[in-house]
Amino acid sequence: xxxxxxxxxxxxxxxxxxxxxxxxxxxxxxxIKSKGGSWVLRIEDLDPGRSRLExxxxxxxxxxxxxxxxxxxxxxxxxxxxxxxxxxxDIYAAQLQRLEELGLTYPCWCTRADIMATQAPHETDGRIVxxxxxxxxxxxxxxxxxxxxPATRLIVPDEDITFTDLNYGPQSVNLATHCGDFVxxxxxxxxxxxxxxxxxxxxxxxxxxxxxxxxxxxxxxQKYLYGLLGFEVPQFAHIxxxxxxxxxRLCKRDKxxxxxxxxxxxxxxxxIGHLAWLAGIQEKPEPCAPAxxxxxxxxxxxxxxxxIC
Ligand code: GLU
Numbered sequence: 001x002x003x004x005x006x007x008x009x010x011x012x013x014x015x016x017x018x019x020x021x022x023x024x025x026x027x028x029x030x031x032i033k034s035k036g037g038s039w040v041l042r043i044e045d046l047d048p049g050r051s052r053l054e055x056x057x058x059x060x061x062x063x064x065x066x067x068x069x070x071x072x073x074x075x076x077x078x079x080x081x082x083x084x085x086x087x088x089x090d091i092y093a094a095q096l097q098r099l100e101e102l103g104l105t106y107p108c109w110c111t112r113a114d115i116m117a118t119q120a121p122h123e124t125d126g127r128i129v130x131x132x133x134x135x136x137x138x139x140x141x142x143x144x145x146x147x148x149x150p151a152t153r154l155i156v157p158d159e160d161i162t163f164t165d166l167n168y169g170p171q172s173v174n175l176a177t178h179c180g181d182f183v184x185x186x187x188x189x190x191x192x193x194x195x196x197x198x199x200x201x202x203x204x205x206x207x208x209x210x211x212x213x214x215x216x217x218x219x220x221x222q223k224y225l226y227g228l229l230g231f232e233v234p235q236f237a238h239i240x241x242x243x244x245x246x247x248x249r250l251c252k253r254d255k256x257x258x259x260x261x262x263x264x265x266x267x268x269x270x271x272i273g274h275l276a277w278l279a280g281i282q283e284k285p286e287p288c289a290p291a292x293x294x295x296x297x298x299x300x301x302x303x304x305x306x307x308i309c
Contacts (some may be wrong), residue, residue, distance in 0.1 A: 003035070003036050003037055004037070004205070004207065005032055005035040005036065005037025005038070005207050005208070006032065006037055006038050006039075006040060006204070006205050006206050006207050006208075007028045007029070007031060007032030007037060007038075007039050007040070007206065007207070007208050007209075007210060008028065008039065008040040008041070008042055008073075008201065008204065008206050008209070009024065009025045009028050009029070009039065009040070009041055009042070009063075009068075009070070010042045010043075010044050010197070010200075010211070011025075011043070011044065011059050012044045012045065012046075012047070012050075012051065012119070012120070013043055013044075013045050013051050013052055013053070013055035013056035013058075013059060014047070014050040014051055014052070014055060015055060015258070016055065016058055016062075016258040016259050016260050017058070017059055017062050017258065017259045018250050018251070018254055018257050018258045018259065019242055019250060019257045019258075019262065019271075019275070019309060020212065020241060020242040020249065020250040020251075020257075022062070022066065022259070022271065022275060023239070023242050023275050023278070023279070024210065024211055024212055024239060025063065025066075025068050026066075026068065026272065026275050026276070026279075026290060027210055027239050027279060027302065028208075028210035028211070029068050029290060030281070030290065030293055030294060030297040031208060031210050031237065031297065031299070032208065032210075033291075033294045033297075034294050034295075034297040034298075037207070038071035038072060039068075039069075039070050039071050039072075040070060040071070040072045040073045040083070040204055040206065041059075041060070041063070041070035041072070041073040041074045041083065042073050042083045042084075042085070042200060042204070043056045043059070043073075043074070043075060043083060043084040043085065043086075044085050044120075044193070044196070044197075045084055045085055045086045046085045046086065046190060046191055046192075046193060046196055047119060047190065048086070048190060051086070053075075056075055056084070057075065058259070060074055060075060062259045062263075065263065065268055066268045066271060066272060066290065067268055067272070067289050067290045067291065068290055072204075073204075083204075085191070085196050085200065088196070088199075088200065089191065091199060091203065092185075092191045092195055092196055092199055095195065095199045095229060096152065096184055096185060096195065098229060099154060099184065099228060099229070100152075102228065104154055104155050104228065105152050105153060105154055105155070105184065106134060106135060106136050106152070106153055106155065106181075107134065107150030107151070107152060107153075108133070108134035108150055108151045108152070108153045108181075108183070109134060109145050109148060109150050109151075109187075110130075110133055110134060110151075111187075112128065117151070117182075117183035117185075117186050117190070117192035117193065117194075119193060120193045120197075120215055120218065121179075121193070121215070121218055122212070122214040122215065122249070123213075123214040123215075123216075123217070127178075127179065128179070129177065129178070129179055129180045130153070130179065130180030130181050130182065131180060132180060132181055134150075134153070135153075135155065135181060148187060149187045149188070149189070150187055151183050151185060151186050151187045152183070152184045152185045153181040153182060153183055153184065154181055154182055154183075154184050154225070155181050156175035156176055156179070156180065156181055156182065156221075156224065157175065157176065157224075158174065158176040158177075159174065159176075160172045160173065160174050161173050161174075161175060161220040161221075161223055161224050163219060163220065163223050163233070163236060165216060165219070165236050165237060165238050166208075166235055166236065166237035166299055167213075167237050167238055167239060167299060167302055167304060168213065168216055168238055168304055171216065171217070171219070171220065173217050173220035175220060175221060175224060178217060178220065178221075179221060182194055182221060194218065194221050194222060194225065195225065197222060198222050198225040198226055198229065198231070199229075201222075201234055202226065202229065202231035202232070206234050207234050207235065208234055208235040208236075208237055209234050209235070209236050209237065210237045210238075210239060211238060211239070212238065212239060212240075212241050212249075213238040213239060213240055213241060213304075213306075214241060214249065215238065216236075216238040219236045219238075237299065239279075239302060240302075240303050240304055240305055240306045240307055241306045241307070242278070242306070242307050242308075242309045243306050243307065243308050243309070244308070244309075245308060247306075247308070249306075250309070257309070267287060268289075269287035269288055269289055270287045272287070272288055272289065272290050272293070273285050273286045273287040273288045276288065276293050278307050278309060279301070279302055279303070280301040280302060280303055281293055281296055281297055281298075281301055281302075282296065
């Protein structure tokens with residue numbers, strides 16, 4: 001029987017998984033299994049334009065192939081609820097309403113960051129700091145905007161948010177200069193990543209969040225939201241990124257390292273053994289099954305420098 005420790009893997013089904021996604025999945029799985037906890041698979045299909053069911057099916061199939069099985073979630077929704085973000089709109093609406101009632105939100109008619117809002121803001125994607133153009137007091141309340149629907153933004157304080165990451169140590173982020181007031185819901189109704197990820201991790205009982213370090217600073221936005229909504233903050237544990245020889249983060253465009261190609265050339269044990277070696281969990285890139293690594297997993301072995309694979 002699993003205890004109350006819960007980890008999660010939260011891929012966006014916008015393409016085939018690549019080696020970097022598998023690396024995140026493996027470390028998140030090992031970390032929670034080494035504590036005797038359970039692992040949730042949540043499908044982050046918030047962006048209706050980019051998410052495809054077919055990619056979500058591939059993610060499930062690839063995880064099974066690798067031996068990274070989840071205890072809860074996935075496309076069939078598991079036993080206890082819905083684990084696809086596209087089906088959780090009512091849940092996000094109820095939490096947004098709580099923030100609105102606190103008087104901390106406002107409508108925004110600007111467009112650029114709005115369009116980016118459903119995506120997790122990976123550091124390499126370029127960061128947008130919102131200037132507060134539509135903040136109450138900065139905009140004429142009687143201005144007309146045609147038929148366009150506004151996005152909803154959260155007012156952030158000009159103060160440091162602090163937290164301690166399990167791998168990267170103490171962090172301090174001023175949200176006013178890091179991102180400014182951020183989007184909770186897009187003008188077209190799509191839910192923003194920051195709201196959805198907090199609501200889901202909190203309501204799914206997630207106790208630790210393991211993911212790529214390009215989302216390290218997002219944890220400050222999320223910690224602020226946890227506080228406003230009265231949820232307990234999970235342990236954040238960010239991991240280095242896998243990079244190509246040129247030093248760039250792997251992405252879904254790197255076809256040679258996507259799971260379709262990898263599965264043609266390697267066994268699951270080879271993939272897991274290689275990633276465990278890159279992560280410092282085993283001394284040689286020897287093939288092995290994920291379960292055989294649970295007893296040797298230790299956060300003190302995980303590097304903080306990005307890894308060329
Ligand atoms: N859905 C995000 C991604 O695939 C991950 C977000 C997270 O783990 O918080 O990039």
